[in-house]
Amino acid sequence: MIESLGQTLAYGILVGALYGLVALGLSLVFGVTKLLNVAHGELIMFGGYLSFWAFSMLGLDPFLTIIFSMVGLALIGVLLYKLVFSWTIKFSEDVKIKNTLLVAFGLSVILQNLALRFWTADERSITASYTGVAFTILGVRFPAVRVISLVVAAVCLIALQLFLKKTYTGKAIRATVQNWEAASLMGIDIHKVYLLSFAIGAALAGAAGTLVAVNYSVMPSMGLEWTMIALVTMVLGGLGNIPGTFIGGLVLGLTESATSFYISSNYRAVAGLVLFLLVLIFRPQGLFGSKEG
Amino acid sequence: MANNKRNATLIFFIIAGIVLALLPLAIKKDNVINLLVLFLLYVTLASSWNILGGYTGQTNLGQAAFFGMGSLVTRLMWIGGIPFPISFLTGGVVAVALALLIGVPAFRLRGVYFAIGTLALAQILFITVGNIFPDMSYNPDLANYQIVTRYYLFLGLAVLTIGSAYYLVNSRWGLGMMAVREGEEAAESLGISARKHKLLALTISAFLTGLAGGAFAFYHVSYYLYMPFGAEWTFDPIMMAYIGGTGTIIGPIIGAVFFVGIKQFLLMNVGEYHLIIFGTLFILIVLFLPGGLVEVWKRLQNRLSRSKNHERSNSSNTTNH
Numbered sequence: 251m252i253e254s255l256g257q258t259l260a261y262g263i264l265v266g267a268l269y270g271l272v273a274l275g276l277s278l279v280f281g282v283t284k285l286l287n288v289a290h291g292e293l294i295m296f297g298g299y300l301s302f303w304a305f306s307m308l309g310l311d312p313f314l315t316i317i318f319s320m321v322g323l324a325l326i327g328v329l330l331y332k333l334v335f336s337w338t339i340k341f342s343e344d345v346k347i348k349n350t351l352l353v354a355f356g357l358s359v360i361l362q363n364l365a366l367r368f369w370t371a372d373e374r375s376i377t378a379s380y381t382g383v384a385f386t387i388l389g390v391r392f393p394a395v396r397v398i399s400l401v402v403a404a405v406c407l408i409a410l411q412l413f414l415k416k417t418y419t420g421k422a423i424r425a426t427v428q429n430w431e432a433a434s435l436m437g438i439d440i441h442k443v444y445l446l447s448f449a450i451g452a453a454l455a456g457a458a459g460t461l462v463a464v465n466y467s468v469m470p471s472m473g474l475e476w477t478m479i480a481l482v483t484m485v486l487g488g489l490g491n492i493p494g495t496f497i498g499g500l501v502l503g504l505t506e507s508a509t510s511f512y513i514s515s516n517y518r519a520v521a522g523l524v525l526f527l528l529v530l531i532f533r534p535q536g537l538f539g540s541k542e543g
Numbered sequence: 544m545a546n547n548k549r550n551a552t553l554i555f556f557i558i559a560g561i562v563l564a565l566l567p568l569a570i571k572k573d574n575v576i577n578l579l580v581l582f583l584l585y586v587t588l589a590s591s592w593n594i595l596g597g598y599t600g601q602t603n604l605g606q607a608a609f610f611g612m613g614s615l616v617t618r619l620m621w622i623g624g625i626p627f628p629i630s631f632l633t634g635g636v637v638a639v640a641l642a643l644l645i646g647v648p649a650f651r652l653r654g655v656y657f658a659i660g661t662l663a664l665a666q667i668l669f670i671t672v673g674n675i676f677p678d679m680s681y682n683p684d685l686a687n688y689q690i691v692t693r694y695y696l697f698l699g700l701a702v703l704t705i706g707s708a709y710y711l712v713n714s715r716w717g718l719g720m721m722a723v724r725e726g727e728e729a730a731e732s733l734g735i736s737a738r739k740h741k742l743l744a745l746t747i748s749a750f751l752t753g754l755a756g757g758a759f760a761f762y763h764v765s766y767y768l769y770m771p772f773g774a775e776w777t778f779d780p781i782m783m784a785y786i787g788g789t790g791t792i793i794g795p796i797i798g799a800v801f802f803v804g805i806k807q808f809l810l811m812n813v814g815e816y817h818l819i820i821f822g823t824l825f826i827l828i829v830l831f832l833p834g835g836l837v838e839v840w841k842r843l844q845n846r847l848s849r850s851k852n853h854e855r856s857n858s859s860n861t862t863n864h
Contacts, residue, residue, distance in 0.1 A: 286655055286659075288662075334826060334830075337830045337831075338830065347655050348600075348602050348655075348658075349829055349830070351602060351604075351655065351658055352602070352781070352785070352825075352829045353826050353829050353830065355604075355778060355781070355825075356782070356822040356823070356825040356826040356829065357822065357826065359778060359782075359818050359819075359821070359822035359825075360818075360819050360822035360823060360826075362818075363816070363818045363819045363822070364819065474666070474774055475666075478662070478663065478666050481659055481662075481663075482663070485659070514674075516670075516674045517670075517671070517674065519666075519670055520667050520670050520671055520674075523663045523666055523667045523670075524667060526663050527645070527660060527663055527664065527667075530648075530649065530652070530656055530659070530660050530663075531648040531649070531660075
């Protein structure tokens with residue numbers, strides 16, 4: 251009993267860290283640009299496919315392919331921002347949120363169908379030579395791949411936090427989050443900040459894509475599912491609150507693993523979404539967010 | 544002038560309705576009738592989405608939830624032996640109940656909450672219904688299946704939807720809904736309850752969408768019960784409404800004609816690319832042409848009449864000299 255509880259807990263934390271990374275890019279982009287990119291799941295899918303390519307063609311270690319997915323997605327992010335999202339900056343805030351939502355939807359339809367052309371509808375996944383390896387502590391099993399994923403996710407979060415707190419560019423991004431008008435009066439180029447945030451957000455989606463390809467699988471129709479996971483995680487942690495996404499991820503991961511264990515793994519995703527609706531209704535600022543979410 | 548225009552539109556709709564009503568007498572090909580059924584279904588979905596999304600400004604990303612719910616309830620009751628009209632109406636009512644369940648709390652919040660809340664709702668139902676009913680649902684009474692009956696049901700539903708939308712937007716409530724869309728604070732300051740108007744628009748929209756689901760359940764001989772909960776039943780109607788022009792009666796209809804027509808054309812010529820083309824067109828319209836094709840038409844008309852006026856004033860100038 252204690253062991254199964256421990257296993258549920260461990261699994262929830264391992265999955266939760268991955269979810270935190272899945273939501274990290276979305277949260278950054280939303281926080282900075284007030285742009286809700288519901289094509290985030292499609293970006294994750296592209297990251298997963300790039301990793302799959304690097305893995306199967308170059309024979310790299312699965313976790314090293316993250317370089318390809320991050321750089322590739324950063325480029326795709328720049329392209330998408332320049333071609334599509336930069337046009338939405340001119341709208342007023344209310345209209346902007348709605349229009350970016352719609353634009354991102356159009357984009358998700360396009361990306362999904364492009365993926366179908368490039369990679370067919372087959373499910374693909376990356377299997378490392380050490381995929382089966384696991385170590386056991388106090389009767390609780392820790393799969394190696396999951397543990398490495400947790401480390402990767404944590405490194406991404408810490409690197410992003412350091413970048414935002416310590417560098418000049420990071421401070422410019424945070425200034426823009428607080429008040430873009432004042433920031434622009436202080437000589438910060440808002441368009442550059444938006445572009446950079448979008449590129450970083452996409453690169454983080456790429457990293458998440460690698461982890462998804464290693465731990466689960468990728469296919470063209472996966473986007474919406476992962477967008478929902480990212481949205482749920484972000485809302486649980488508080489909109490635009492970057493460290494909060496990891497807490498949101500842990501809450502979601504634990505909810506899912508408890509549901510799988512006590513109810514049925516078929517309802518894993520449903521439990522997360524129901525939790526999400528309840529939070530939207532009763533605590534829209536997020537579980538741990540401040541009132542001004 | 545405005546009255547003339549309104550009469551002309553009305554006459555156009557009546558003629559179009561009569562033509563569509565007489566069509567099954569002339570056309571006996573099932574594939575043409577099936578295409579028309581699809582078109583009428585899309586008109587219903589895009590127009591009912593437009594009542595809430597176009598006229599009231601609330602982006603509903605969970606229309607598939609209402610469509611699927613209407614279809615699920617109708618199908619289970621009807622296959623279970625309850626007369627179709629009762630099952631059909633119950634489907635619509637249950638869809639409304641579901642809509643209020645999410646709408647009442649979500650409308651208390653602003654911005655994206657309604658959109659992502661409805662999106663989550665549709666996804667929950669898609670997964671849950673797929674878990675509970677994983678098998679194909681068959682119509683046991685195949686011998687009595689008649690496509691023409693289905694066709695008239697869809698035609699009636701499309702007429703009901705367009706009629707309700709038309710009646711609504713020309714009423715006091717419709718004006719209130721548009722005021723809410725243009726600015727909630729301003730509307731509230733004039734004594735218009737934003738919440739009430741949003742809930743009314745949601746109720747009507749969900750009821751019509753639920754009925755469309757019921758008609759879908761009546762039409763299909765066999766289908767997976769979770770299929771109408773799929774996200775494409777939300778996205779396709781939204782794309783149609785935007786391509787045609789949101790916040791107009793004719794826009795979603797034009798969008799549906801365009802969507803079905805181009806889809807057929809592209810499927811024959813370039814295969815799977817049609818959704819890529821639609822997605823691109825949709826993005827371009829949201830970014831650069833918020834009024835859709837209706838707006839293009841209006842601008843063309845304006846330019847024509849302006850150049851005519853210009854000529855007239857030029858010629859009068861020359862006579863004065």
